[in-house]
Amino acid sequence: MSVRANGRHIELDGIATAHSHAFQRALRGRTHRKKRASETFWSWRELMYAFAMRLDPESMHAIARFAFAELALSGVTAVGEFHYVHHEPSGRPYADRTILAEAVIRAAREVGLRITLLRVLYERAGAGRPPEEGQRRFCDASTDDALADLDALRAKFRGDPHVAFGVAPHSLRAVRIETVERALEYARESTLPFHMHVSEQAREVEECIAEYGMRPVELLAERGVLDDRFCAVHATHLLASEASTLGAARAFACVCRSTERDLGDGLPLTSDLVRSGARLCIGTDSYASSDPFEEGRAIELDERARTETRCAALDGAALVEVLSTHGYAAIGMAGREVEDRVVLDRLDPSLAGAADETLADAVVFGASPRAVVEVRIGDRWVVEDGTIAGLEQTTRAFEDALRSLSS
Ligand SMILES: [Zn+2]
DSSP states (O other), X not given: OOEEEETTEEEEEOOEEEEEOGGGGGGTTSSOSOOSSOOOHHHHHHHHHXXXXXXXXXXXXXXXXXXXXXXXXXXXXXXXXXXXXXXXXXXXXXXXXXXXHHHHHHHHHHHTOEEEEEEEEOOOSBTTBOOOGGGGGXXXXXXXXXXXXXXXXXXXXXXXXXXXXXXXXXXXXXXOHHHHHHHHHHHHHTTOOEEEEESOSHHHHHHHHHHHSSOHHHHHHHTTOOSTTEEEEEOOSOOHHHHHHHHHTXXXXXXXXXXXXXXXXXXXXXXXXXXXXXEEEEOOBTOSOOOHHHHHHHHHHHHHHHHTOSSOSOOHHHHHHIIIIIHHHHTTOTTGGGGOEEEEETTSTTTTTOOGGGHHHHHHHHOOGGGEEEEEETTEEEEETTEETTHHHHHHHHHHHHHHHHO
């Protein structure tokens, strides 16, 4: 982790978003009109499902490629893609079973980003309830089928140092604990990262208590799921004791503040998580924002709003570690961040006047993505002079995909 002054530039190691659903970039700005008495996460989810039903391999690729180009332009070098749209809308697998996962991986590689494809397992609408129509394409006939697809993907991309894989039971709502345990066995055999949405909404916690008599983190701890490769995405509705449990396991908590604000997810116990030793990372999740500096500062600023204090949990240097070291480690790329470089223009209006002694604070609390002038990922310059090769075509393909999906 470091922030270095270099003439008129400021240089950072690579920055990772550890939680992304790239296709949801298509929804930005399109879900903010009130259509019923009370809009919630659950009513937003209906809109997202309706959109996910219409995706095909071509539109998935076009949207993901644009989403990843925007990430790179904003200073992001690595993405953990929590990939859950696997099959045809009916739920039947494509003839080429992994075509959608490969469309997303290809999009990242064309842009130049590192990607960890976190292959999602999904099997039900909730305790004792079969999948709803909008969830069928997320579901596999069996856990073995899902893991076989992951085997095939891993074999296909073996040898590409920019592509990695992880296992991701969607949530305790969507997957039974026995399936979580089976997936964990697979992940541990291959030392893969293990990600899950955990306690994003209060209702999930209530349903978990009703089904198992325990809260989500309590259940995961009891079944031995938590370790230093486990990443709890959101971790919004934890008790302080659950935050301690995550910390004791040296697990990750992936905080996605722009999305959580957008969806009305509530505020996490950030100070408790940090104090207990949980490693925080950021996620651009639904692409309410693609700005990693905003995601980083929001972790601290929302904690200030919650606790009515200043300098509550993390300073600039610690937040750079969140963006960089922890993010890469969470997606199974520990240490690779030093192979990547994000270069900021110190004379950009968002950074002008930054002091050497507080450079990390100036970057995390002040920088706009506009300040990103160069991004190198491995030995490839992905962003040069503030732009990315082929941006116009990438944008046009994205807009074409949106038009055809909404017609
Ligand atoms: Zn998510």
